[in-house]
Amino acid sequence: MTWSEMQPLLEQACWDTLYMVGWSTVIAVVGGLPLGLLLVLTDKGGLLQNVVVNKVIGQVVNVARSMPFIILMVALMTFTRWITGTTIGREAAIVPLAVGAIPFFARLVEMSVREVDGGLVEAVQSMGGSTWKVVRSVLVPEALPSLISGTTTTIVALIGYSAMAGTVGAGGLGDVAVRYGYQRFETGMMWITVAILAVVISLLQFAGDFAARTLHRRTGRTSGLLLFRPLRGIFPGTVATDAVKKS
Amino acid sequence: MITTSGLTKVYRSRGREVTALDGVDLHVREGEVYGVIGQSGAGKSSLIRCVNLLERPTSGTVTVAGQDLTALAGRGPRAGKELRRARSRIGMVFQHFNLLSSRTVQDNIELPLEILGRSGRDRSRKALELLDLVGLADKAKAYPAQLSGGQKQRVGIARALAGDPKVLLSDEATSALDPETTRSILQLLRDLNRQLGLTVLLITHEMDVVKSICDSAALMEKGRIVESGTVSELLATPGSELAAALFPVGGEATGADRTVLDVTFHGEAATQPVISQLSRTYNIDISILGAAIDTVGGLQVGRMRIELPGRYEDNVVPVGFLREQGLQIDVVGQEGQEPVLVKDGAK
Ligand SMILES: Nc1ncnc2c1ncn2[C@@H]1O[C@H](COP(=O)(O)OP(=O)(O)O)[C@@H](O)[C@H]1O
Ligand SMILES: [Mg+2]
Numbered sequence: 001m002t003w004s005e006m007q008p009l010l011e012q013a014c015w016d017t018l019y020m021v022g023w024s025t026v027i028a029v030v031g032g033l034p035l036g037l038l039l040v041l042t043d044k045g046g047l048l049q050n051v052v053v054n055k056v057i058g059q060v061v062n063v064a065r066s067m068p069f070i071i072l073m074v075a076l077m078t079f080t081r082w083i084t085g086t087t088i089g090r091e092a093a094i095v096p097l098a099v100g101a102i103p104f105f106a107r108l109v110e111m112s113v114r115e116v117d118g119g120l121v122e123a124v125q126s127m128g129g130s131t132w133k134v135v136r137s138v139l140v141p142e143a144l145p146s147l148i149s150g151t152t153t154t155i156v157a158l159i160g161y162s163a164m165a166g167t168v169g170a171g172g173l174g175d176v177a178v179r180y181g182y183q184r185f186e187t188g189m190m191w192i193t194v195a196i197l198a199v200v201i202s203l204l205q206f207a208g209d210f211a212a213r214t215l216h217r218r219t220g221r222t223s224g225l226l227l228f229r230p231l232r233g234i235f236p237g238t239v240a241t242d243a244v245k246k247s
Numbered sequence: 248m249i250t251t252s253g254l255t256k257v258y259r260s261r262g263r264e265v266t267a268l269d270g271v272d273l274h275v276r277e278g279e280v281y282g283v284i285g286q287s288g289a290g291k292s293s294l295i296r297c298v299n300l301l302e303r304p305t306s307g308t309v310t311v312a313g314q315d316l317t318a319l320a321g322r323g324p325r326a327g328k329e330l331r332r333a334r335s336r337i338g339m340v341f342q343h344f345n346l347l348s349s350r351t352v353q354d355n356i357e358l359p360l361e362i363l364g365r366s367g368r369d370r371s372r373k374a375l376e377l378l379d380l381v382g383l384a385d386k387a388k389a390y391p392a393q394l395s396g397g398q399k400q401r402v403g404i405a406r407a408l409a410g411d412p413k414v415l416l417s418d419e420a421t422s423a424l425d426p427e428t429t430r431s432i433l434q435l436l437r438d439l440n441r442q443l444g445l446t447v448l449l450i451t452h453e454m455d456v457v458k459s460i461c462d463s464a465a466l467m468e469k470g471r472i473v474e475s476g477t478v479s480e481l482l483a484t485p486g487s488e489l490a491a492a493l494f495p496v497g498g499e500a501t502g503a504d505r506t507v508l509d510v511t512f513h514g515e516a517a518t519q520p521v522i523s524q525l526s527r528t529y530n531i532d533i534s535i536l537g538a539a540i541d542t543v544g545g546l547q548v549g550r551m552r553i554e555l556p557g558r559y560e561d562n563v564v565p566v567g568f569l570r571e572q573g574l575q576i577d578v579v580g581q582e583g584q585e586p587v588l589v590k591d592g593a594k
Contacts, residue, residue, distance in 0.1 A: 047325070123345035126299055127359040127410065128335030131325065137358060141349040215349075 001186050009176060010192065016090050016171035021158045023094045028101035028154055033147075035061065035102065036109025037135060047121070047131045061103040069161045072096050073168065093162065093170035101158055108150030112143040145215040152208025156201055173197055248414060248446040249275040249298060254307035256293050256470075267293035268304070269470035275463070277413075280440050280447040282457040284489070285467030291450040294467070295418050298448065299337045300330060311337060312413055335363055338407030342419035344399040346391040352402050353378070353387040359409040377405040381435060397428035404435060408443075415439070417449035421456060429453075433460050454492050458543050464489055478543050482511060485577050493543055498536025498552040500580070505554050506562045507536065507579040510569060512549040521572050522553065529565050531555055552579065 035057065041047050042054040064072075073096040077087045080095040120138045129137070140147070163174020173193050181190025256268035267290040275281040285291050296302040298309055300316050308317045311333070319330040326334070346355050356374040365373070378384050381401040391399055400420060407415055417436070421429040437460045439445050451457065457464045457478075465475035466489045474481065474489050482490045490511075500507045510522075526533050538551040555562045559578060569576050 117345070119341060119343055119345040120347060122301060123339070123341065124358070124362075125301060125326065126334060126337070126339040126416075127362050127406075128331040128333075129358075129362045130331060133362055137350075137361070138347060142347060144349060 001180070001189060006189055006192065009180075009189075010173075010196070013171060013173045013176040013193075014196065016175075017159065017162055017173045019090050020093050020097060020162045020165060020170060020172060021155060024097035024101055024158055024162075025151070025155050027094070027098035028105045028158070029151060031098070031102040032105030032154075033109055033140075035106035037113060037139060039106065039110040040113045040139070041131070041135075047134060061106050064099070064103040065107060067100070069096070069100050069164055072100050073165065088169040090170050090172075093165035093168060093172075097158055097161055097165060100161060101154055104157060105150060105154045108153060109143075109147060112146035112150055113139050115146065116142045145212040148208055148212045148215070152204060152212075155204055155208075159197065159201065248277040248279075248312060249273065249281075249448055250310045251294075251298070252308050254294070254297055254309065255305045256290070256297060256302060257305045266470055268297065268307075270307070271467075271470070271472055273465065273472065273475075275446060275448050277446055278440070278444050279462040280437065280449065280460050282461035282464040283448070283450045283467055283472075284452065284454065284457050284464060287452060289467040290470040291452075291467055292418055293470075295416050295448065295450050298416055299334050299339060300326070335359065335410050336412050336414070338410070338412040338415040340400065340403045340407050340415065340417045340420045342422050344391070344396075344403045344423075346399055346402055346406070348391055350390075351387065352383065352389050352391065352394070355391065355402055356406045356409055359406060363410055373409060374405075377408055378402075380408075380439075381405045395428075396424050397432060400424065400428075400432050401435065404432075404439070408439070408445075413444075413446060415445050415447045417447065419450055419452070422452070429456070430459070436460060457489075458493050458541070464493075479513065479546055482513065482543065482546075482548055483575055485575065494539070494541060494548060494550050496537040496539055496550045496552045498554075500536075500554060501534065504558055505556060506559050506566075507552060507554050508566065508569070509577040509579055510551045510553060511575040511577070512551075513546065513575075521569065521574065522551070524572075525565055525568060528568065531565065 038048075039054065039057055039061070042050040042057070044051065044054075046054075067075075073093075076096045076099060079099075080092050081087050083095055084091045086092050116139055120142060121134050124134050124138050162170070162172050163177070166172055166175025166178060173196060177190050177193040180186040181193060251271055251273045254268050254271040254273070255266070258265045258267055269290075271290075271294055273281075273283075273294070283291050283294060293302060297304045298311065298316075300309065300320055303320060304317060308315055310316065314333055316330065316333055319327065319333060346352075347358070350358070353371065353374045356377055357370040360370040360373060375384070375387060378387055381404055383398060383401050383405070386394065386398065386402075391402065394402065403420070404415075415436075420436075421432050424432060433456060436447060436449070440447050440460075449456070449461070461478060463475070463477045464481060465472045467473070474484075474487060476484070478493070481487050482494065484490060494511075496509060498507075512521075522533060522535075525531070534554045536552040536554055538549070540547065540549040542548070555565060559566075566576055566578070
């Protein structure tokens with residue numbers, strides 16, 4: 001295979017990965033942020049204490065998060081067809097990716113928000129602030145550096161999951177690596193894919209850590225969540241178990 | 248201005264019950280600085296947190312500025328609109344400042360005004376005015392992490408005042424600060440109390456705080472208020488633990504068969520040469536074991552520990568003479584042990 005043959009394939013694969021990961025990240029953040037907040041707020045002693053809601057959400061999140069992605073993908077096929085009208089292609093892959101990433105991100109949000117000093121919540125309450133005001137002006141902004149780190153971790157995990165989505169014809173870099181590198185023994189193609197992934201993930205980690213650190217520097221705090229984690233996204237298992245351990 | 252009656256707070260956790268407040272009746276008058284002092288674990292924080300209902304009292308009522316807050320509380324743990332509005336009229340400052348690290352100093356001060364729904368221009372005008380008042384006009388754009396402890400507490404105070412409250416609650420506001428900074432923060436609170444007619448309820452484990460700015464004080468032990476009153480009332484109460492702690496004098500008797508007296512002078516009595524009169528009138532030798540003059544709650548008070556020869560029974564007449572002069576006499580070692588207020592770390 002020559003470079004001129006590989007180039008259009010790789011280009012398309014990059015766009016497909018970006019498309020899938022981009023949209024599922026957006027959905028994961030939009031869905032996971034409120035869910036994570038709810039996990040904290042409804043917990044015992046929380047502002048919206050509700051044991052039943054807390055237990056239910058907690059259990060759903062736990063189960064969904066530990067479900068192997070490939071099984072989630074198959075199990076969700078009916079749901080995916082209902083939403084996108086198809087079960088193959090990039091759009092179809094976004095559904096299981098997002099469903100898998102929402103609980104993943106929700107747990108990270110929960111961890112970040114729990115680290116916010118309860119005294120700040122109390123201060124806003126003492127001013128007559130509502131729960132919504134506490135969320136908007138304390139919980140989210142004070143957890144922001146940590147939430148950014150969590151988003152980076154989620155994107156990296158999604159890149160890993162998206163490789164598996166190739167099996168339903170979603171395309172992307174993982175798909176190219178499997179089809180050409182593994183099935184047709186095009187070693188060159190495989191290594192290029194690996195290199196692209198490595199660069200993308202490293203840049204992502206760098207940007208995420210930089211953003212989080214900049215915010216931290218301003219606010220004068222540091223956090224153990226900010227470790228440089230290159231390359232892990234290629235092996236989704238690593239990222240997933242890592243996050244489990246942290247929680 | 249602030250009245251609690253029969254205030255009780257019981258914490259229940261894992262089947263264990265802790266009675267943090269055990270029937271507290273507190274009365275803080277308008278425009279005064281009221282100090283609650285007690286050891287760590289006495290229930291001081293629980294008390295102040297019950298005043299704005301951050302903590303729901305188990306029983307009893309809290310009235311602030313004529314409004315019964317306990318009636319506004321409702322059932323659930325969430326604060327309803329009415330209670331939140333009442334809270335916005337009560338400022339609170341904290342031991343660890345509780346400033347939002349994600350906001351600048353100015354934005355921190357604007358926070359209560361956002362809650363009150365004020366316009367952007369209004370908010371920034373008020374914030375800058377308050378920064379000026381607390382002497383931090385140049386720090387508007389700084390982040391809390393860039394400030395010293397004393398500066399952070401000034402911001403905390405400015406923030407507490409943003410909604411023009413009539414009442415300020417302070418939970419160990421100076422306990423995380425060094426003595427120098429403590430003094431300047433207390434001075435600021437005192438000035439605000441005078442300038443704005445602000446009623447201040449403050450909690451502390453440091454007697455110096457009460458001594459330097461309080462008009463009234465209460466001593467808390469095991470969830471109860473065991474002594475309370477204006478500082479001058481307390482100093483005039485024989486055997487008052489608070490008075491002894493506020494204004495300690497030392498000195499041991501030099502031998503047996505001596506009478507040791509603590510003489511407390513207030514106001515004009517302090518200026519009269521009573522001791523030399525006593526000595527001349529009864530022709531007795533008086534030794535001074537210890538003495539101090541101090542300003543407590545803005546009042547000049549002197550205390551002296553003197554020793555007269557002979558037992559108490561032999562000195563009834565001189566003691567009577569001193570009392571006639573309007574002096575407060577406590578006979579040391581007569582009514583059992585000298586009470587000691589142990590100072591302990593804040594919680
Ligand atoms: N949220 C809580 N849950 C259980 N016990 C508490 C809680 N807050 C305070 N207490 C207990 O109540 C008592 C009084 O505490 P506190 O009001 O903080 O005292 P102080 O401020 O005088 O140190 C202590 O024994 C403390 O352990
Ligand atoms: Mg306390």
